[in-house]
Amino acid sequence: MPMLRVLDLSRNMNLEELPVGIAKLVSLEHLNLSRTGIKKLPVELKALARLKYLNLEWTADLETIPQQLISSFSKLQVLKLEGCGYGCLLVLEEMEHLKHLNVLTLSFRSASELEKALRFNKFFSCAIEQVSLLDFRDSRSLNIMALAKLQHLCTLRLWSCMDLEEVKVERNIIEGAGCFHSLRYVIVDKCNHLRDVSWV
Known part of the structure; x- marks a missing residue:
């Protein structure tokens, strides 16, 4: 399905991993994994160079996002991380490279985490x-x-x-x-x- 542009897998709590074959969806612009049981994102997602929308909200079991994965989505406009099990702080530095980002949702689990995150706010506060x-x-x-x-x-x-x-x-x-x-x-x-x- 090389022409697929939208993939919505949300609310499938039994979904724990993505196949590496997802890298073949080279036209994908919209990926919704919210409220799934996903535990890690495959590094093969880097092949989705046209991705504009990524929703990882309320993926409480998500423990692994490969380094430089988020920053590889150079066309990303929407990134939703509210309730994501993977700490937002770990990807904030990568957001500096997302020049088209205009919608962002985040979660923080401590006052110290919030304080550290706001040091990056020149990159993503808008x-x-x-x-x-x-x-x-x-x-x-x-x-x-x-x-x-x-x-x-x-x-x-x-x-x-x-x-x-x-x-x-x-x-x-x-x-x-x-x-x-x-x-x-x-x-x-x-x-x-x-x-x-x-x-x-």
Whole structure:
């Protein structure tokens, strides 16, 4: 099927691996592996030079993405990594090479991971549309002002941050600088110790 442009394998939780033959799909532009049981991405995916859309959201079992794989998709416009088992930090440096990236979703599992990621923000901040803070266990207090400058951030999700008691936002800065300008959705779920959401 060398002319296939769209391959949607989403919501197949029994799908654990891709065949190396996927490299023959040289015309593929859209690959959706979201909500699958995929455990690793084959290096042969590098052959998909026309790929513009890659969705790895909620692939909790994904443990391996070969080095330089993401950066090899030079035409990539959409990269969705929210809920991906493979740490976002491990591919952020490669995103520097994605000159056409305009939609990005990410997840972070600790305050320190979020802080490190935002050091790269000059490369991808204009593309981030959705950020999830998942399963935080290292912090009782979180300052999310670092996310305030993300111009296209429309969804912020705090999920299962069981130790989190406080989210800090400096209201005077927000009102003065138009921070969180594009934010449309804030989802707080299973954050049982969070005491104050007036910042919303």
